[in-house]
Amino acid sequence: MEHSIRFGKEGLLSLASNINNKGYSSLFVLTDTNTAHHCLDRFLSILELTPVNVLTMNAGEENKNLKTCETLWHELSSRGADRNSALINLGGGVVTDLGGFIASTFKRGIDFYNVPTTLLAMVDASVGGKTGIDLGPLKNQIGIIQEPVQVIIDSHWLQTLPDAELRSGFSEMLKHGLIADKIYWNKLLSLSKLSPKELIPFIERSVELKNEVVLQDPTEKNLRKILNYGHTLGHAIESYYLNHPAQVRLLHGEAIAIGMIMEAYLSVTTCGLSMKEAKEIRQAFNRWFSVIEISTEDKNEILSLLRHDKKNKGNAVRFVLLEQVGKPKIDIEVTSEQISEAFQFYSDLS
Ligand SMILES: NC(=O)c1ccc[n+]([C@@H]2O[C@H](COP(=O)([O-])OP(=O)(O)OC[C@H]3O[C@@H](n4cnc5c(N)ncnc54)[C@H](O)[C@@H]3O)[C@@H](O)[C@H]2O)c1
Ligand SMILES: [Zn+2]
Incomplete structure (x- = not known):
């Protein structure tokens, strides 16, 4: 209904x-x-x-x-x-x-x-x-x-609402641009400040984009999966730090911002996104979110949480990735090696 x-x-x-x-x-x-x-x-x-x-x-x-x-x-x-x-x-x-x-x-x-x-x-x-x-x-x-x-x-x-919570929500708005609307993505990139006043004009567009997807596929058989961009790794990262609060406390949007940067890299290796676009995506998130240090030990535990992710069928970890900004592709399998490289891409600043 x-x-x-x-x-x-x-x-x-x-x-x-x-x-x-x-x-x-x-x-x-x-x-x-x-x-x-x-x-x-x-x-x-x-x-x-x-x-x-x-x-x-x-x-x-x-x-x-x-x-x-x-x-x-x-x-x-x-x-x-x-x-x-x-x-x-x-x-x-x-x-x-x-x-x-x-x-x-x-x-x-x-x-x-x-x-x-x-x-x-x-x-x-x-x-x-x-x-x-x-x-x-x-x-x-x-x-x-x-x-x-x-x-x-x-x-x-x-x-x-505290600023950090505002940024967390903004992360999902950026996701809407990445998976559905390049023009919207570019408009969001041009924001110079994150405050309720600056964001209000964009909220309706994000709600509309999400709702359009949900109405076409309410039970997530196919299309709705695109809303999970950044969330396969993002959820594992969120779960891990939720369980290790002494390290870093990450809000949902902060965790999926990391996931979206990593999955931009996976999009380059498997879906033909250009490295230039992946770096632009990384830069866009790094402008609002500080980069956290993820040790090898953290990474290994995050990868084991990933295996529990609800979106995985059997053993393969499947991702929603991007062919271009605004053009997602669902159910893409990637190797553990590629995921490791994605962690490296997140940590690199160049
Ligand atoms: N159902 C879905 O489709 C869906 C999609 C995305 C996220 N989620 C879930 O949403 C949750 C994250 O939501 P969230 O970021 O809103 O977290 P939240 O509900 O924890 O709210 C964040 C913080 O802001 C406080 N707060 C709320 N409104 C406030 C206000 N107006 N002024 C001051 N403080 C206020 C809350 O008490 C809380 O401390 C996660 O559990 C995530 O899994 C669900
Ligand atoms: Zn989310």
């Missing part, structure tokens, strides 16, 4: 009237500790929905797990949620992923709505119906594809 995506404060008002029309038996809002602080008051005052039950989870990817779900299912149950209740997810990708999952499984599924409050959740996580949680260090291993009833994207929330 196609869900509707609305923008801005009018979008929030349409959410209020939509919810009133549905006549839910009870209404729940899921926040995390940060969105409870920064976003909840404005949200409640615009929507004027009463009564609303507020659920709050601890912020952070490390809480995107079954334990948090269990706590929230118990809370829903003890506060009288039934099959005719609805859940609004007010937060970043952790809240929309986990909230979508608990709503889709509670009493075999209740309606849910996404109100993303990070740039990453606006342009990516809240759209497309993928919900889920992590399993130990492995990302998004448990989940379900279920569309929210509506997604409301209001860039107002970005005003309180």
Whole structure:
């Protein structure tokens, strides 16, 4: 089912009237500790929905797990949620992923709505119906594809978002350019500053690009795989550092930025992307993200995590790569040697 995506404060008002029309038996809002602080008051005052039950989870990817779900299912149950209740997810990708999952499984599924409050959740996580949680260090291993009833994207929330989180979301926007629209990619490259004000004009284009792909292939049989550009290596890198927080703490967008640089190199060796373009891609990401040092030991552990990646069939590791900027190709196999070289390409500065 196609869900509707609305923008801005009018979008929030349409959410209020939509919810009133549905006549839910009870209404729940899921926040995390940060969105409870920064976003909840404005949200409640615009929507004027009463009564609303507020659920709050601890912020952070490390809480995107079954334990948090269990706590929230118990809370829903003890506060009288039934099959005719609805859940609004007010937060970043952790809240929309986990909230979508608990709503889709509670009493075999209740309606849910996404109100993303990070740039990453606006342009990516809240759209497309993928919900889920992590399993130990492995990302998004448990989940379900279920569309929210509506997604409301209001860039107002970005005003309180830390810069690093803004950059993290920007990384997914760059990905949209790389996999689907060279003109958009070039426009993003010309940005001189990353601030909500500079980014707002581009958010709708990113949402549109993601949504177009998802609508053509909701269950990721073929085309939708292109959204995984940078994510095969990026997820393994993200999982590894999530498990080794003393080394570096990487946000999702920071991890996939590394993945996109490495996979640009793999695109050169297997898909005919020019080295010049791969270097331009590396330069584009290095402008906003600092290069981290990855030791041989780190690399080996990342490679073993890669084997668990959900996109692999059998033993071969398959990638989405680029023939050109804007022209992706799916299901490309690469050798371990080429992957090792890709780590080297990431570390080289020339
Ligand atoms: N379902 C999908 O298709 C999909 C796609 C991409 C990413 N994801 C998932 O999304 C997650 C990452 O999302 P994220 O980057 O939004 O992380 P996040 O939800 O952890 O949010 C980042 C941080 O910003 C805080 N925050 C949120 N809104 C704020 C605001 N307006 N002001 C101040 N602070 C705010 C949060 O509390 C958190 O500390 C990952 O778990 C990833 O797997 C899912
Ligand atoms: Zn992503």
